[in-house]
Amino acid sequence: MAKPQTKKSLETFNQELAEVHMTGQWIYEDLLNRAIGGPRPRGDAYLWPWKMVQEKLIEACDVLEESFTARRSVLFGNPGLNDNATTHTLLMGIQMIKPGEVAWAHRHTLAAIRFVVKGDGKVFTVVDGEKCPMEPYDLILTPQWTWHDHQNPTKESAIWVDALDVPFLLGLNQPFYEPYPGNKVQAVREKRSDHLQQRTGLIRPTWEKAKQENFPLRYPWKDIEPQLLALADQPGSPYDGVALEYVNPMTGGRTLRTLSCWIQLLRPGEHTKKHRHTSSAAYFVVSGEGTTIVGDKALEWNKHDCFAVPNWAWHEHVNRSKSEEAILFSVNDIPIVEAFGLYREEPENSLHTMQTPQVPAIVR
Ligand SMILES: [Fe+2]
Ligand SMILES: [Fe+2]
Incomplete structure (x- = not known):
């Protein structure tokens, strides 16, 4: 008579599966249960004070x-994330180039933006042959796979905020990089009429494919x-105040395919309503002083500080001043989550939901 076999325990079976690089889906039950109500915010709410960053x-x-790549950037690593990431999709940092x-020049599939902190019209970034002067608070795009170099012919250091989609691109394993062949700087389009920026305004050539x-x-x-x-006198968003997006003038859509930029004004004493969304954002304080409350953490910000708000974290903004406006520049990953239909917001969707001002009543 055959001896009855002892029943294998689930734990033993799980181990045996692991040895052959397989997993029973039953172990994900817990993971799914934890996703009821949405994800846990990835990374921490965190602030990098300007005084420390500048030092x-x-x-x-x-x-x-002189750095071997001539890039003198300090990057903001979120203490709640492992890699070089300010949020789980975005990397923000501050770059400085000395006089002269x-x-x-190089290019990469990472998309980047520059927001100038200190500069003047003589400092410039060249993007695909077009010179972009860097005056304080100008935004300059260096979209994916565009050649870019930065030059400072002045006697003062130039400083700007960099923001890139590094963690997202690396997550997809899509980094491509190429130094500009044979030279430190790229060729410049000499004729103004060759500049693509001449074609993004109110009038455009009729003979070209835009x-x-x-x-x-x-x-x-x-x-x-x-x-x-x-x-600034509009009601604005109850969650973000007067928040405007830097749009792509050709499509009316997001700033870039993977990231979008906002400029946001909080009126004196304004305290926005609390919300959360599946997008994350990294902020730079242009002016003013305030507090962004993220979960149970209060990020007290002042001029030129940077801070991160992770996705799906409840947050609200407060302008602490009763007399001065506060202005925040930010970069978010809305285009990424939106591209896959994953943008969600609570307690309600606040993006593009209100009516534009109505035609005035007929005067009789
Ligand atoms: Fe670059
Ligand atoms: Fe928000």
Whole structure:
């Protein structure tokens, strides 16, 4: 008579499966249960104060006299994330180039934006042959696979915020990189009429097929600030105040395919309502002082501080001043989550839901 076999335990079976690189789906039950109500925010709400960042940048100039890639950036690593990531999709940092320096030309599939902290019209970034002057608070795009180099022919250091989609691109294993062949700087389009930026305004050539995306683009602060102030008396978003998006002028859509930029004004004393969304964001304080409450953490921010708000974390913004406006620049990953139909917001969707102002009543 055959001896009855002892029943194998589930634990033993799980181990045996693991040895042959397989997993029983039953172990994910717990994971799914934890996703009821949405994900846990990935990474921490965290703030990098400008005073500390500036000191480190100045130190970086001594320690790294000239970097081999001529990139003197300090990057913000979220303490709740393992890799070089400010949020789980975005990487923000601050870059400084000394008088006379050139940050060498290259291109990569990472998309990047620059938001100028200190510069003037003589400091410039060249993107695909187009010179983009870098005045304070200008936004300059270096979209994926565009050649870019930075040059500072002035007597003062230039500083700007960098933000890139590094963690997202690396997660997809899509990094491609290429140094500019044979030279530190790229060829420049000499004729103004050859500039693609000449084709993104109110009028466009009738004989050309218009380029829709990934063109060099500069959003000068001298144009943006008056538009922001002009809308400051509108009700705005109850969750974000007067928040405007830097749109792609050719499509009316997001700033870039993987990231989008906002400029946001909080009126004196304004305290926005609490919300959360599946997108994450990294902020740079242009002016003012305030508090962003994320979960149970209060990020007290002042001029030029940077901070991160992870996805699906409840947050609200407060302008602490009763007399001055506060202005925040931010970069978010809305285009990524939206592309896959994954954008969600609680307690309600606040994006593009309100009516534009109505036609005035007929005067009789
Ligand atoms: Fe780059
Ligand atoms: Fe938000």
